[in-house]
Amino acid sequence: MNRTIRLPGDDPFLAPLDAVLADVAIALQLPPGLHAQVGERYEAVRRHAEREGSPLRGRIVRFYPQGSMAIDATISMRGTDEEYDLDILAELDLDPWADPDEVLDLLFEALKDYPVSKGVERQTRCVTIRYADGMHLDVTPSVRLASTLDRESHIFHANPDKPASEHFHVRMNAYGFAEWYRARTPLERKFAEEFNRRFNDAYGLTVRADAEFDEVPDQTPLVVKNTATVALQLLKRYRNVAYADATGRIPPSIMLSCFAGYAAGGASTLSDMVIRQARMVASELQRAGANGTRIAVTNPALPTECFTDRWPENLAQQQDFAGKLTKLADELAWLQTADISQEELAEWLQARFGKRAVERSMKQLNQRLGRAVRDASQSYTPKGGVYVPSAPKLVGIGAASAVAMPAMARPHTFMGGCRR
Structure with a gap:
C-alpha cells in the first residue's frame, strides 16, 4: 500500500x-515571462491610446483589469495551451449614453495602429490587440455613471454587422465584482x-x-x-x-x-x-x-x-x-x-x-x-x-x-x- x-x-x-x-x-x-509583461503591455497600450493626435487624447480616466485578470484566474485559452486572453477596461471621459457604435469606433481608431505583429481588431464590445507570443488584450471601453459606487459603468454593445437598432448599453460593475470575489477568497x-x-x-x-x-x-x-x-x-x-x-x-x-x-x-x-x-x-x-x-x-x-x-x-x-x-x-x-x-x-x-x-x-x-x-x-x-x-x-x-x-x-x- x-x-x-x-x-x-x-x-x-x-x-x-x-x-x-x-x-x-x-x-x-x-x-513567468508573460506574467511579467502583462502590466507593461497594458500601460503601453494606455500610453498609445492617449498619445498626441489620438482621438482619445485627454479622454482616458484609467485602465484597470477585469474578469480573470482581476481575480488572478487567467488560464491558457480554449483550444490551445499557448494563447492567453487578458481583459482590460478603459474608463473614458465620455457621455455614458453615447452611441455604442461610435464609442467602439473611437477606441479602435485610437488603437488600430498599435505596433503588434498579429494586428488589432474591433469586436462587438471591445478592441482586441494580438501579440506574436500568443497573448492578446481585450480592451473594453466603459464610461462611469454619475452618483454610483464602485465604478458602476456602461459598456457598449455594437456588432458592426448588425443594424443600429440592435446596439445597446450594458450596465456593469467589474470592479465591484472583483472586490467581492477577493473578499470571499x-x-x-x-x-x-x-x-x-x-x-x-x-x-x-x-x-x-x-x-x-x-x-x-x-x-x-x-x-x-x-x-x-x-x-x-x-x-x-x-x-x-x-x-x-x-x-x-x-x-x-x-x-x-x-x-x-x-x-x-x-x-x-x-x-x-x-x-x-x-x-x-x-x-x-x-x-x-x-x-x-x-x-x-x-x-x-x-x-x-x-x-x-x-x-x-x-x-x-x-x-x-x-x-x-x-x-x-x-x-x-x-x-x-x-x-x-x-x-x-x-x-x-x-x-x-x-x-x-x-x-x-x-x-x-x-x-x-x-x-x-x-x-x-x-x-x-x-x-x-x-x-x-x-x-x-x-x-x-x-x-x-x-x-x-x-x-x-x-x-x-x-x-x-x-x-x-
Whole structure:
C-alpha cells in the first residue's frame, strides 16, 4: 500500500489526486515571462491610446483589469495551451449614453495602429490587440455613471454587422465584482506557499527551500492565493476542453467565477473544492431547467447586471453543461478513494484537461516522486509532507469497485435573477 510521511504542518497536496490536479493547474498558468509583461503591455497600450493626435487624447480616466485578470484566474485559452486572453477596461471621459457604435469606433481608431505583429481588431464590445507570443488584450471601453459606487459603468454593445437598432448599453460593475470575489477568497497562506513553490520549481525559478511565504522575492510573484481560485481555473479548463469543437458561445467564465466566490470558504482540499464548485453550478442549472427557465446569474455588486445574458441560448445548452459537471464531480469523488495506476489517471486527466497540460504535470509529478524516493525524506520544506509510493498505484486506499458514487449536493438558494 502507499506510505505517507507526515511532518509538522499539513501539506495541502499530500493526497496524490490533489497533487496531480495542482500540477495540471500550474501547466495552465501564464508563464513567468508573460506574467511579467502583462502590466507593461497594458500601460503601453494606455500610453498609445492617449498619445498626441489620438482621438482619445485627454479622454482616458484609467485602465484597470477585469474578469480573470482581476481575480488572478487567467488560464491558457480554449483550444490551445499557448494563447492567453487578458481583459482590460478603459474608463473614458465620455457621455455614458453615447452611441455604442461610435464609442467602439473611437477606441479602435485610437488603437488600430498599435505596433503588434498579429494586428488589432474591433469586436462587438471591445478592441482586441494580438501579440506574436500568443497573448492578446481585450480592451473594453466603459464610461462611469454619475452618483454610483464602485465604478458602476456602461459598456457598449455594437456588432458592426448588425443594424443600429440592435446596439445597446450594458450596465456593469467589474470592479465591484472583483472586490467581492477577493473578499470571499482571502489568502490561504499554506496553500499559496506550496502552490507557488511548485510553480517556481516547474519553471526552474529558485526560491530558498525553507523560505517563508512572505520572504519570497518580489521578482517571483504569487500566481494564485487560494484553493477556490485554482479550482476555478481547473473548472474553466475542463469547460474549454469539453467545448473545444463548439462553434457558438460556451458557458461564461464570469458565471463560473461567481459560483467560485460563493463556494469559497472553510478548509478544503483542491479536489473537494473542484467537486463543490462543479456540483453548485450543476445544481443551479438543473434548478432553472426544472422550472423551464434559463439560469440567471447576477453580479453580487450590481444585481441588475446579468452574467448569463448571452449564454445559455436555450434549455438544452444548460442541461448539457449540468450533465457534464455532474459527471466530472462524480468521477473526481470516485478517484479520491479508488485504486488506479498512473497511466490510467493520466488518460482520464488528458480527456478532461488536455493532453499537453497533463503531460507536463505528470512529468513534474514523476520528478518529485523520484526525488522523494531517492532522498527518503521530505521533498519541499520541514513544515510540509511528502507522498512516497511503494507500489505502482497512484491514488487510493481501497478497491475501486467498492466506491459508491456520491449523491448530488443539496440545492442552493443564494442566486439572484435578471430579466431575460
